[in-house]
Amino acid sequence: xxxxxxVIDQMISAKSIAARIEDLCAEIHDEYEGTDxxxxxxxxxxxxxxxxxxxxxxxxxxxVDFLEASxxxxxxxxxxxxxxxxxxxxxxxxxxxxxxxxxxxxxHTLTHVMHLLEARNPAKIKTIALLDKPSRRxxxxxxxxxxxxxxxxxxxxxxxxxxxxxxxxxxxxxxxxTEE
Ligand code: 5GP
Ligand code: MG
Ligand code: MG
Numbered sequence: 001x002x003x004x005x006x007v008i009d010q011m012i013s014a015k016s017i018a019a020r021i022e023d024l025c026a027e028i029h030d031e032y033e034g035t036d037x038x039x040x041x042x043x044x045x046x047x048x049x050x051x052x053x054x055x056x057x058x059x060x061x062x063x064v065d066f067l068e069a070s071x072x073x074x075x076x077x078x079x080x081x082x083x084x085x086x087x088x089x090x091x092x093x094x095x096x097x098x099x100x101x102x103x104x105x106x107x108h109t110l111t112h113v114m115h116l117l118e119a120r121n122p123a124k125i126k127t128i129a130l131l132d133k134p135s136r137r138x139x140x141x142x143x144x145x146x147x148x149x150x151x152x153x154x155x156x157x158x159x160x161x162x163x164x165x166x167x168x169x170x171x172x173x174x175x176x177x178t179e180e
Pocket of ligand 3: 046161
């Protein structure tokens, strides 16, 4: 599939992403002001660029940890089966946790991760997703903060891959195949 020729059409510019992150961080700052316990948990690998920009814009003391759950693999189809490939390094009991996801699509990944993390008794746990595809939802979940709500398109860039490529694009684009 990755051998099929394709082009990437820009959907959200780097400038729009940066502006949106500024607004989101103002809201997150209000939510967590005064806390000295915030731990920002990035879901690998797709959120690595987003979390880097997010924590640098967030004027709060934060710790950063990562968790990797399996989702698409190298295919463009989502899976209901979610596996934890890499767990957090630190404890979250009694902590304020902000889970950072790249895209909420069917919602199975975030639902699974939230169950896992809630069972560890954090003081408070909230979620932020850069992108939301509400039309694809199967699980009853919505992130507390959303960067952009998008239609059902396969997107890449700004950390998000197609067969492990294109994560380094500074913008979000959609994949368009140029041949059958
Ligand atoms: P869900 O479990 O919500 O269906 O899937 C969430 C994960 O699927 C996302 O975190 C992301 O890794 C992957 N995903 C969903 N939509 C897209 C997309 O348009 N492009 C890419 N590359 N991955 C996607
Ligand atoms: Mg993801
Ligand atoms: Mg992926």
